[in-house]
Amino acid sequence: MRIGVFVCHCGTNIGGTVDSHQVAEEAKQFPHVAYSTDYLYTCSEPGQQEIQQAIKEHNLDGVVVAACSPIMHENTFRRTIERAGLNRYMFEMANIREHCSWIGEDKEANTRKAIELVRMAVAKVANNVHLHPSYFDVNKRVLVIGAGVAGMQAALDCAEGGLDVVLVEKKSSIGGRMAQLDKTFPTVDCSICILGPKMVDVGQHDKIKLYTYSEIEDISGYVGNYTVKIRRKATYVDWAKCTGCGLCMEKCPSKKAFDYHNEGVAYTTAINIPFPQAIPKKARIDPKYCRQFTKGKCGVCAKVCPVGAINYEMEDEIITEEVGAIIVATGYGLMNIEELGEYGAGRYPDVITGIQYERLLNASGPTQGHIVRPSDGEEPKRIVFISCAGSRDLSLGRPYCSNFCCMYIAKQAILTRDHIPNSDVYVFYIDIRAPGKGYEEFVRRAQEEYGAQYIRGRVSRVYPRGRHMIVKGVDTLLGTQVEVDADLVVLATAATCAPGAEELAEKLRISYDGYGFYIESHPKLRPVETNTSGIFLAGACQGPKDIPASVGQGSAAASKVLALFSKDKLESDPQIAQVDESRCIGCLKCAETCPFGAIEERELRDGRIVARVIETVCQGCGLCTATCPPGAIQLQQFTDNQIIAEVEALCQAWKERSSG
Amino acid sequence: MSGVEGKELRVVGFLCNWCSYGGADTAGVSRFKQPTDLRIIRVPCSGRVDPLLVVKAFMSGADGVLVSGCHPRDCHYAEGNFYARRRLEVLKRFLPFMGVEPGRFEYTWVSASEGARWQKVVTNFTEQIHNLGPLHHFGEGDGSGGDR
Ligand SMILES: Cc1cc2nc3c(=O)[nH]c(=O)nc-3n(C[C@H](O)[C@H](O)[C@H](O)COP(=O)(O)OP(=O)(O)OC[C@H]3O[C@@H](n4cnc5c(N)ncnc54)[C@H](O)[C@@H]3O)c2cc1C
Ligand code: SF4
Ligand code: SF4
Numbered sequence: 001m002r003i004g005v006f007v008c009h010c011g012t013n014i015g016g017t018v019d020s021h022q023v024a025e026e027a028k029q030f031p032h033v034a035y036s037t038d039y040l041y042t043c044s045e046p047g048q049q050e051i052q053q054a055i056k057e058h059n060l061d062g063v064v065v066a067a068c069s070p071i072m073h074e075n076t077f078r079r080t081i082e083r084a085g086l087n088r089y090m091f092e093m094a095n096i097r098e099h100c101s102w103i104g105e106d107k108e109a110n111t112r113k114a115i116e117l118v119r120m121a122v123a124k125v126a127n128n129v130h131l132h133p134s135y136f137d138v139n140k141r142v143l144v145i146g147a148g149v150a151g152m153q154a155a156l157d158c159a160e161g162g163l164d165v166v167l168v169e170k171k172s173s174i175g176g177r178m179a180q181l182d183k184t185f186p187t188v189d190c191s192i193c194i195l196g197p198k199m200v201d202v203g204q205h206d207k208i209k210l211y212t213y214s215e216i217e218d219i220s221g222y223v224g225n226y227t228v229k230i231r232r233k234a235t236y237v238d239w240a241k242c243t244g245c246g247l248c249m250e251k252c253p254s255k256k257a258f259d260y261h262n263e264g265v266a267y268t269t270a271i272n273i274p275f276p277q278a279i280p281k282k283a284r285i286d287p288k289y290c291r292q293f294t295k296g297k298c299g300v301c302a303k304v305c306p307v308g309a310i311n312y313e314m315e316d317e318i319i320t321e322e323v324g325a326i327i328v329a330t331g332y333g334l335m336n337i338e339e340l341g342e343y344g345a346g347r348y349p350d351v352i353t354g355i356q357y358e359r360l361l362n363a364s365g366p367t368q369g370h371i372v373r374p375s376d377g378e379e380p381k382r383i384v385f386i387s388c389a390g391s392r393d394l395s396l397g398r399p400y401c402s403n404f405c406c407m408y409i410a411k412q413a414i415l416t417r418d419h420i421p422n423s424d425v426y427v428f429y430i431d432i433r434a435p436g437k438g439y440e441e442f443v444r445r446a447q448e449e450y451g452a453q454y455i456r457g458r459v460s461r462v463y464p465r466g467r468h469m470i471v472k473g474v475d476t477l478l479g480t481q482v483e484v485d486a487d488l489v490v491l492a493t494a495a496t497c498a499p500g501a502e503e504l505a506e507k508l509r510i511s512y513d514g515y516g517f518y519i520e521s522h523p524k525l526r527p528v529e530t531n532t533s534g535i536f537l538a539g540a541c542q543g544p545k546d547i548p549a550s551v552g553q554g555s556a557a558a559s560k561v562l563a564l565f566s567k568d569k570l571e572s573d574p575q576i577a578q579v580d581e582s583r584c585i586g587c588l589k590c591a592e593t594c595p596f597g598a599i600e601e602r603e604l605r606d607g608r609i610v611a612r613v614i615e616t617v618c619q620g621c622g623l624c625t626a627t628c629p630p631g632a633i634q635l636q637q638f639t640d641n642q643i644i645a646e647v648e649a650l651c652q653a654w655k656e657r658s659s660g
Numbered sequence: 661m662s663g664v665e666g667k668e669l670r671v672v673g674f675l676c677n678w679c680s681y682g683g684a685d686t687a688g689v690s691r692f693k694q695p696t697d698l699r700i701i702r703v704p705c706s707g708r709v710d711p712l713l714v715v716k717a718f719m720s721g722a723d724g725v726l727v728s729g730c731h732p733r734d735c736h737y738a739e740g741n742f743y744a745r746r747r748l749e750v751l752k753r754f755l756p757f758m759g760v761e762p763g764r765f766e767y768t769w770v771s772a773s774e775g776a777r778w779q780k781v782v783t784n785f786t787e788q789i790h791n792l793g794p795l796h797h798f799g800e801g802d803g804s805g806g807d808r
Binding site: 069070071072095097098099100102103104105106109110112113116117120502505506509511512513514519531532575593595596619620621622623625626627635638640643644646647648650651654655 | 687688689703736740
């Protein structure tokens with residue numbers, strides 16, 4: 001075999017702490033190496049051309065590039081050698097940047113390490129074989145999970161692109177958080193006025209199949225062929241019959257049910273339609289508060305419903321859908337206000353959250369848009385906003401910025417002065433983060449045009465005195481203590497992951513970070529993809545994001561799906577398990593271990609039973625390989641021989657090092 | 661055995677492609693300094709790590725072996741790391757019978773976002789191996805182990 005080695009300097013990224021030239025020189029000694037060189041930027045166009053030229057000139061049949069992480073550039077270089085006529089799997093990378101030059105300053109030790117990493121990669125390539133993809137059919141339907149503004153945008157774009165969409169939403173109406181907002185920054189247009197028509201489009205689109213009040217039960221399969229089990233939770237109202245007339249709500253005697261849409265600022269009835277613009281506009285019973293469920297008798301709604309839609313016996317239903325791709329758009333949650341004890345949150349009714357304030361501002365909210373104090377229903381004259389309540393706070397385990405609070409505080413300050421012109425508005429802030437288009441100008445308007453008084457500094461405590469709340473903090477610009485006598489305190493609570501985000505990630509087999517936000521494939525280059533092919537991210541489930549960014553991502557995810565489905569057949573990764581039938585003893589331990597059910601039994605002509613791998617189902621994890629007693633099932637590209645070759649090359653290097 | 665000052669020992673790491681290899685990349689991108697002894701071998705899943713590969717590494721000259729995968733319940737292959745945990749736990753108990761101190765082998769979980777955690781894992785493990793010193797190998801040397 002003739003292997004070529006190309007050692008990158010990556011400018012000074014590698015070259016600064018690794019002697020790339022020496023690595024290339026040493027590599028010449030390794031078995032099978034026919035050519036070895038170093039290059040300033042191997043991934044650049046001339047760098048890649050050099051590889052292609054060397055393949056031809058030196059008749060290479062295997063290539064090692066010692067550079068950055070294969071997660072970054074393995075595919076780049078596989079395409080490079082493919083263009084030069086080699087099989088793309090006759091390639092390995094030695095990671096001498098992330099795992100070497102960037103983590104140690106000792107050039108001698110780094111260079112020695114780089115040489116050994118290259119030696120391992122060479123040993124592996126020497127054991128590589130040509131692999132060829134096979135092709136399989138795609139089911140060109142897409143599942144969107146979460147119908148906030150990001151999920152709705154994604155669903156609409158996919159549907160407009162001609163795809164059949166299955167949209168699953170946990171709540172009984174679509175719309176997400178945006179449906180709760182009053183106006184939106186930085187244009188101050190009415191939130192539901194721009195969202196409502198989109199909601200109607202989603203509800204009426206003949207290519208969108210909507211399951212609200214539903215959750216994902218289970219997902220199996222792989223890109224192109226996912227099977228999804230959806231739990232339609234019992235609403236106790238037959239939605240096929242319900243006309244959304246609302247008679248039941250009028251008559252329901254249980255009037256103290258928790259109102260999710262209004263964030264507990266008001267009560268609702270046990271049977272309710274969450275808000276007037278809800279899509280679908282259907283009633284559901286909250287059994288926690290329904291007297292028929294808690295006391296065993298009532299039945300008022302069943303009596304008044306003109307179409308006989310009420311069904312107290314209804315049960316959850318499991319539905320199965322087949323799709324080829326999935327867009328996750330489950331949004332965010334908000335920190336529980338009670339975690340913020342120093343602000344008196346949860347203890348004093350006049351300390352509320354930003355989203356509750358949003359409901360107070362809203363003309364279709366519980367107060368018809370009148371700002372009132374929860375404690376006595378009076379109009380507050382002095383309102384204090386506290387930013388970063390729980391965000392950017394290491395002690396609460398949330399060092400990150402919640403992204404949209406600075407902006408919605410500015411918005412709420414403006415709206416407050418609009419609603420109550422003679423009010424005083426104070427904003428405590430640490431710094432103002434307003435980098436979006438028109439954002440800085442918007443915050444300035446709140447300060448200059450609307451006279452909101454911005455105080456830079458953290459609030460240490462909020463406590464009641466008489467009918468007021470005392471907000472105690474420091475003004476770090478003036479270097480003084482400040483105390484504001486407030487009628488109402490509004491906390492910009494930290495954005496968290498959506499409730500249940502981790503469980504859903506486990507079902508989808510995608511990764512999440514320490515806070516429960518989903519991890520994209522690459523933060524810069526693959527922002528809406530996940531590491532599980534066929535699964536994409538949109539909106540705040542990936543990290544706190546405002547509406548423009550969420551909508552942008554919704555469209556981006558949709559276009560990724562459309563691009564994926566632009567092919568009739570997808571290429572399957574040939575790095576899968578393969579059975580050596582002559583060694584297989586038919587114990588089928590591999591089949592028991594395989595998490596994907598990718599192994600089936602096969603009877604040979606002589607009646608012997610062996611294992612067979614279903615190519616399109618195998619995900620290439622190699623569990624079977626580590627299980628098989630005779631080593632008959634080998635994961636291609638990660639066979640026992642290949643890994644052992646790496647171990648041995650390394651040990652050989654160590655031996656030479658200690659004797660020489 | 662004594663610690664080995666200023667001298668590298670021979671440490672192999674088997675890392676799953678999705679979480680721990682990504683975590684090691686993150687540590688690198690963040691320029692988190694680490695001891696240079698470790699050599700990483702990429703595998704798709706910690707569940708691919710046949711205990712015999714670990715044994716093989718020890719037999720061929722490694723002083724320490726580290727396996728790292730995705731956190732339990734966060735496996736790219738659903739349950740690969742559960743298989744890994746079961747197998748590697750058994751291996752850990754078996755190694756002393758081969759004359760390998762249990763401290764020479766560890767398995768950990770590090771996710772792709774946990775660069776800082778990876779730095780800590782590598783630093784602690786390398787230190788642990790340095791405290792144990794070089795492994796005396798089957799049928800070679802006088803047992804002092806320090807002659808390489
Ligand atoms: C007080 C406040 C004011 C704001 N004001 C503005 C503003 O003026 N301008 C602006 O740009 N941004 C504003 N924002 C931010 C805005 O709310 C977000 O940008 C936007 O809602 C993100 O949309 P999304 O679709 O990603 O998530 P969401 O709106 O959270 O939608 C996610 C949807 O997914 C559903 N879901 C969650 N988990 C599951 C599951 N497991 N299965 C099925 N469905 C699920 C949820 O029920 C929800 O409907 C504000 C935020 C707050 C807190
Ligand atoms: S009364 Fe019947 S039809 Fe009317 S909203 Fe209630 S359940 Fe629906
Ligand atoms: S590698 Fe083996 S265990 Fe893993 S999916 Fe393929 S057949 Fe199943």
